[in-house]
Amino acid sequence: MDIKEVAYLAKKASIKLAATGTELKNKALMEIARLLELRKEEIFKANREDLKRSEEENLAAPLIKRLKFDENKLSEVISGINSLINLPDPVGKTLASTELDEGLELYKVSCPIGVIGVIFESRPDALVQISTLCLKSGNSVLLKGGKEAINTNRILTDIIKTATENTGIPSGWIQLLETRDDVNEMLKMDEYIDLIIPRGSNEFVRYIMENSNIAVLGHADGICHCYVDSGADLNMAVKIVVDSKTQYVAVCNATETLLVHKDVAKEFLPMLKEEMDKKNVEIVGCERTREIIEVTPASEEDWKTEYLDYKLSIKIVDSVEEAIDHINTYGSGHTDSIISNNKENVELFMNLVDSGNVFWNCSTRFSDGFRYGFGAEVGISTNKIHARGPVGLDGLVIYKYKLVGNGHIVADYANKTRSFTHKKINKDFKL
Numbered sequence: 326m327d328i329k330e331v332a333y334l335a336k337k338a339s340i341k342l343a344a345t346g347t348e349l350k351n352k353a354l355m356e357i358a359r360l361l362e363l364r365k366e367e368i369f370k371a372n373r374e375d376l377k378r379s380e381e382e383n384l385a386a387p388l389i390k391r392l393k394f395d396e397n398k399l400s401e402v403i404s405g406i407n408s409l410i411n412l413p414d415p416v417g418k419t420l421a422s423t424e425l426d427e428g429l430e431l432y433k434v435s436c437p438i439g440v441i442g443v444i445f446e447s448r449p450d451a452l453v454q455i456s457t458l459c460l461k462s463g464n465s466v467l468l469k470g471g472k473e474a475i476n477t478n479r480i481l482t483d484i485i486k487t488a489t490e491n492t493g494i495p496s497g498w499i500q501l502l503e504t505r506d507d508v509n510e511m512l513k514m515d516e517y518i519d520l521i522i523p524r525g526s527n528e529f530v531r532y533i534m535e536n537s538n539i540a541v542l543g544h545a546d547g548i549c550h551c552y553v554d555s556g557a558d559l560n561m562a563v564k565i566v567v568d569s570k571t572q573y574v575a576v577c578n579a580t581e582t583l584l585v586h587k588d589v590a591k592e593f594l595p596m597l598k599e600e601m602d603k604k605n606v607e608i609v610g611c612e613r614t615r616e617i618i619e620v621t622p623a624s625e626e627d628w629k630t631e632y633l634d635y636k637l638s639i640k641i642v643d644s645v646e647e648a649i650d651h652i653n654t655y656g657s658g659h660t661d662s663i664i665s666n667n668k669e670n671v672e673l674f675m676n677l678v679d680s681g682n683v684f685w686n687c688s689t690r691f692s693d694g695f696r697y698g699f700g701a702e703v704g705i706s707t708n709k710i711h712a713r714g715p716v717g718l719d720g721l722v723i724y725k726y727k728l729v730g731n732g733h734i735v736a737d738y739a740n741k742t743r744s745f746t747h748k749k750i751n752k753d754f755k756l
Contacts, residue, residue, distance in 0.1 A: 328510045332467065332517035334497035335440045339465035341495040343437045347414040349493055350461055356488040357457060358406045364484055365399055371476035372449065379473045387575040387633035391447035394477055402453040405701040409461050412699075415718040416463045419753040425728075426738075426746050432727045432754035437463035439519035441721070442511050443703060444533070446471035446524070452481050454694075454701035455522075456499050460489065462721035467511065467518065469502040512537035522716075524704050542716065543708045546631040547577025548657040549689045552648040552674065555588040556667030561686065563596050565664055568688040571604045575633045577705060578660050578682075578692040582628060583639045584648045587613070590641045594618045606635045613641040628655040645670040649677045656680060658707035660692035681707055681714035727754055 326334075361368070372394040379392060421433040441464050445451050452468055459466040470478040482501040490496050502511065511518060515538045522542045523533045530543040551569050553562045569580035585593055590613070598618045601608060609623040620639070627638040628651070642648045645663075652661050662684035663674040675683045682692040682705075692715065694702025699717025706713050712720030737743040 328502065328507050329514070329517075331500045331502070332440070332511070332514045335465040335467055335500055336517040338495040338497040339437065339439045339463075342460075342465060342498050343416070343439075343463045345463060345494065350414070350463070351410045353460060353489045353492040353494050354406050354410050354457055356492050357453075357485055358403050360484045360488045361399060361403060361406075361453070361481075364480070365396075367480050368394060368399070368477065368484075371480045372474075374476050375449075375474050382473075384473055388447045388471075388473065390575040392449070392474055392477075394449045398450045401695075402450050402701075405454055405695055406457050408695065408698075409457055409701060409718075412461070412718060414461070415722045420724055422750045422752045422754070424746055424748040424750050426733065426743060428731045429733045430729045430750070430752070432729070432752075433724050434727050434754050435722045436725050438721060438723050440465045440467065440517055441703075442467040442469070442518045442521045442539070444469045444508060444511075444521070444523045445704075447473060449474045449477040449481055451524070452478055453485070455703045456482075456485050458701055458703055458718060458721060460494070460498070462718050464721055465498040465500075467500050467502055469508055469511070472503070475503060509536075512539065515539045522704050541708075542704070542706050542712060542720075546657040547579065547659045547705070548582065548629065548631050548655065549578060549580045549659050549692075550582050550584060550648075550652050550656060550661045551580045551689065552584040552642075552645070552652070552661070552663045552665075553586060553589060553593055554645060554648075554663055554665030554667055554670050554674075555586040556670060557586075557589060557593075557664045558666060559589060559593050559596060562593060562664040563600055565662065565686070565688050566597060567600050567604065569662065569690055570601070570606060570637050571635065572688070572690050574635055576690075577631070578689050579633070580662075580689050581630065581632050581636075581638065582651075582655070583637055584642050584651060585614075585639065586645075586648075587641050587643055590614070591617055594639070601637065604635065606637055608637050608639060610639040611641060614639045631657070645673055649674060653677075653679050659705060660684065660689045662687060662689050681705065729754075 418435040423431045425431055443455050456466055518539050521539050523530050534541045551566050594617045608620040609627050610620040611623055623638045658680045660682040661678050661680050665671050671685050694715035694717040697715050702715040702717050706716050
C-alpha cells in the first residue's frame, strides 16, 4: 500500500474508533499487554538485531541506550498500559453546559482529534506508549520510527494490530511508516491527518511546521536546567542535581545546564563535583566556575546543547533574575527546577520561567506522563497550544459543541419574539 491509501484507511477507522466504548478499548489494551508478554522473546530477538546493526553503523551512544528494549522496558510499557486501563475515558466528557433559552441547551463535549501522525526515533517503547494512548483516546495513529529500530517496531506493531483486531477494534487504526519519503508525503496529507507530533531537535520540529498545513504539536530539544539558589539546602541540591543529570541521561527531561547562585557556589560546587566524578560526568563551566573547581571551559554553544550523555554545563549567576533570563534565553521550554528555601525567589522563578514544566525542590526527571499519572505520554509539548508539557490522554482529545433544541429557529431571536438566557447549567450531555 502507498501512504495515501494507508492514511485513508486510518481516517476511515478513526470515524468508527471515535464511537468505540470504554469497555472494548480497555479489553483491547489488556490483550496488547498479554501479547507483549507472550511474544516477548520475538521482541527481544528483533531488538538485538537492531542493536547489533546500529552498533556496527556507529550509532551515537545515547541513541543506542534509547534503542534497547529489554525486560525492564517491557515491564515499564506493560505497567503503563495497566495504568492507562485504570484511567477514565477522556472521550464523551461534558466540559461545559449552557442553557441558551428554555429547551435550547448547548454542551461542550470532548471527542478524539482523529488521525495523529507521530515521528520519533530510537525508542521502540515509545511506539507502544503512543499507540495505546491513541487507542484509549479514540484516535487512529500513523507511526514513523527511526530506521535503527525497524525490526523492533515491526514486531511491536504486529502485536498491537493482532491484539486490537482480535478484540474488535476497527482495522487500519494503526499504521507503521518506514521511509523518509513517507514523512514528506505525510506532511501533505491534511485531508486525512489532523495532527502531527514530531519528536526530535528544534530544527526538525521547525522543518515540519514550515512544510505542512497540518497542526503540529512540537516535542523539541530538552535543554533542561536546575538552579541552585542562595536559599538552598545544599545537601538536598546535590541529591536533586545528581538525579536530574544521571538517573537516566539519554532522555529529554535530564538536566543539561546547572545554574548556581554566587553566594553558595564556593561551598556547593566542590560537593557536587565529588558526586559527579563518581558518576563519570564530564563538566564544563564558565570562568567563575573554573575558579572554584577544575573543569573544561564552557562555550556559548554549551548553553544551547542537549547532551543526552554524561556531560553537564555549569554557570554561576548573581541573582534569581539572571537565572530566569538565562533559562528563557537558552532553554527549550521543557522542564526547569529551582532548589531553594526562599519562597519569594521560588515564586518569581515559577511564575517567570517560560517552560511547560517548572519545579521546586525536585528532580527534572519527574517531567513525564507516567509519573504525572497520565498513563504514559506521546511526547512533551513545548508549544503553547491546547496541550503543554507531558501529553497524555487529555492532550489527545479536542471537543465539539452539541446543541439540543425543540424546533428553535434564529428568526425568533432576530425579531425579538424570544430572547437568550445564557444560563450556566450543571448537566451532562445525554440523548
